[in-house]
Amino acid sequence: MATTITEYDTIAAISTPPGEGAISIVRLSGENAVQTAETLFKGKDLTKVASHTINYGHILDPDDGQVVDEVMVSVLRAPKTYTREDMVEINCHGGIVPTNRILQLLLGQGARLAEPGEFTKRAFLNGRVDLTQAESVMDLIRAKTDRAMQVAVDQLDGDLRRLITNLRQEILEVLAQVEVNIDYPEYDTDQMTTQMLKEKAEMVLAKVDELLQTASQGKVLREGLATAIVGRPNVGKSSLLNHMLHEDKAIVTDVAGTTRDVLEEYVNVRGVPLKLIDTAGIRDTEDKVEKIGVARSRKAITQADLILLVLDASQPLTPEDLELLDATADKQRIVVLNKQDLPVRMELGDRVDASQIVRTSITTGAGVAALDTKIADLFNDGIENSQTTLMVSNSRQIGLLRQAKVSLQAVLDGIQAGMPIDLVQIDMTAAWDKLGEITGDAAPDELITQLFSQFCLGK
């Protein structure tokens, strides 16, 4: 139905080599490059800055408004750019995680993941690269596009393919039903109602959301569960950190941001990869005033998937403890009641669910094994509780899923706004096309074939 036009899309890719570096660059090219970046950027209005300027600011997640990274953004307007199109280069802090995250957010905003060699191809098509290079550019396109497609298909897990194929089939049946009502209005086929379309869109949206959830689980498997150890000074955070680092000899890596004093350290607890964030902070704040410690903890909390909140059980609850309990209430957390070797004077009441509590004395080692078990259980439960164990892991798939999600949301918005079904259908079709791009299925006349196999029509 829809024709996919790739020539004038805005494309995005990470253009620095994979792996850990001090700085990574995410690059955009195309008509909407600047607008797309602007939707995520907090700082100057990029659509208004002069060309060839570099601008300081932050990338925010549009879903929750949280800061993803602190960045420098270069705005380069056509024609004096590599591709001769508008380009944006986002310099972010090294590390696969923030860089990938930024790329995925850009894809969610409508950019398309560039095919290998596509920046060069555009440079050529726009007359930048010498014509004599034509033959070699063609070879490059052939080789790289074919390989990229092969890789994309290989990366698509069989179960995931089946799931997406089934989702597409579900949508297709709905689309065919709407079409048959339009093209054969006098036939006694059932009328597809907006209510039915709504239910279908919600169902598919839930599945897409679930898949996007697994995308973050996939990330966890590769990159570790972002874990913050928080608490007032002198409750035993450093001891806990040292215990974890000490217990786990296989530290994956440690990365220091070049401009930020956040330190990440990777440990493995009972097979669960953890990325401990702001370990520098844990060390620093032990001797600083409490206010700074708490403020710093708050920042770590926003970035973490798992919080280890350490409390000194030998002291009554302080206002700072209460503040941290509050701040972590909605997060996945384990409350570590430390210093059990001393007389317990802390009364938690019903502030914390018993399942979240572990009692330890890190200095004596008591309860430490229980803590490790708890961490492992939490992680594994999380995986098992999600209804699917499918993993969506590459940026292309995630980007397309996000775009499908946007279209499905538009379906629901359209129904909400009372739009007629054949208009709402436009967005439903777009979602179907996006899912088709993931699996590479886009047979010609798929819808019409469905129409005539599903319904008995004609004179």
Place this chain on the structure above:
Amino acid sequence: MPEVREYAAADYDVVVVGAGHAGCEAALASARMGNHTLLITISLEMLAFMPCNPSVGGPAKGIVVREIDALGGEMGHNIDKTYIQMRMLNTGKGPAVRALRAQADKAAYHRSMKATIEAEPNLDLRQGLVERLLVEDGVCVGVVAATGAQYRAKSVVLTAGTSSRGKIIIGELMYSSGPNNSLPSIKLSESLEDNGFKLRRFKTGTPPRVVGNSIDFSKTEEQPGDTTPHHFSFMTPDSMYLKDQLSCWMTYTNGTTHDIIRQNLDRAPMFSGVIKGVGPRYCPSIEDKVVRFADKPRHQLFLEPEGRDTDEYYVGDFSTSMPEEVQLKMLHSVAGLEHAELMRPGYAIEYDIIEPWQLTATLETKVVKNLFTAGQMNGTSGYEEAAGQGLIAGINAGLRAQNKPGFTLKRSDAYIGVMIDDLVTKGTNEPYRLLTSRAEYRLILRHDNADLRLTDMGRQLGLIPDARYAQFTAKKAAIVAEKARLENTRLKPKDVADFLEAHHMPALKDGVLASDFLKRPEVTYADLMTIIPAETPVDRYVAEEVEVQIKYAGYIDKEMQSIAKLKRMEAKKIPANIDYEAISGLATEARQKLTKIQPETLAQASRISGVNPADAAILSVYIEQGKIAKVHA
């Protein structure tokens, strides 16, 4: 028998062969553009004849009729003069899919079109069976009729319909025939093959006709026409709207009908292997439906009057090629048709088509220059599809005769553009019917805006007379003015308080633009006029257009953006005679398909199945600014 001697009969600018729905449009367009034109056809009694259903329009097809009218074609006028029932379909849905359908008086439709053609100054009408193309050095220079008459022309349009080696099949009976027992055209197919065309066999069919006064209508459901006036032509005034319309009637097949069909499948040519042509999926015979949808307990049938001066009824959706004896039993098993008297049996017809990928978007053949083909012989089905192509072929034959560049419609311009692009880019494996789902931009290709999309083009081609164009320009201006008024009028909360209260909606806190207020699903343009009446009220067509453009602006904008992208790819022309063998890097399948189809633009190339994005990218590098292409040319 002595051989027929050929003689030079006459010279024309354009010769159109076949006077079905395609041929009539082609001939009129060519003549109206100032070309001395001949329309030659096997039987003048078959001019603009409807050999199948007595109706025009419906979803997608109805929009095609509007497009034909907007470009200056005839079908819309002609049906507006001769219909016996008019209905607007899909009124409960959005603006994109509303469509008009008329029941035609078959004989009146034929007579009226014949009179129009006879009255056209530049146009000669003649009965004759064309048997051969005159081709010199790959260029068509005329045709030869069975009588020996040679008609030379600067360009030729073929619209042979289903008569090309036509063969009618009714059960075990099979005979050579064109539609409705007319003379078939045998030698023309041979002439096409001799000139290098690739032909294939298609099949279609038609249901039986019965005597109206033998039908017990009390056992059927009445389907009356609309009382609100609607017309196909933008020029038809409401005063012409027909008040005493005839009804259609609906009934159903049942288990007995299906048993009769199943018991006689061995006599059904569709299943006994007699019919080899490919039939359409969307227009299956009743025996096909019963086999494919075995669990469906009944199928709808429509009883449609064939005209005002006849008692003949068309049994819609009952297309069959069963033996006559079985057809009678089948009919008599249906409620209301127990005592129906058969007037004509249903039949299947096999015929030759030209594989349409042998054509360009102007409908000129790539095989023989100055030869254009249109209609059913290009693999389509339906009067409207035929007429739409006929108009385009006629326009282009006319332009060619005047040495002017060709005229094409894009997928984003018209359903006619969608159809022609599908045909020439993908070919077709079954008789092609337009469906709304074939169009990517159906919200743009609406019934109501066909004139806004196409009338300027028709004017440039010389097909829109001054008076009509003045009326069109005035309408366009009125739309712009009224839209601007609504976009600049602010409604205060008190202006709409009564309206909102009457409709049980919460009151406004702040003022709102009238155009934004109109975007609310429960607010219509008519409602808005009770609040802010226009100084001089606009006519209902202007009102409809303003309402659609404002209400659905969000969706329309989305489609317009995607069209803008497509247009840039359409603008990348592929040079003619490009040597795809010389382009390294193309995949073998892409190379073969591109060589076969010879796409005219990069956009068309990318729509060919088997041409993947990498191939399109390589091609785009290759034709970049035409520089490399020149090296190889």
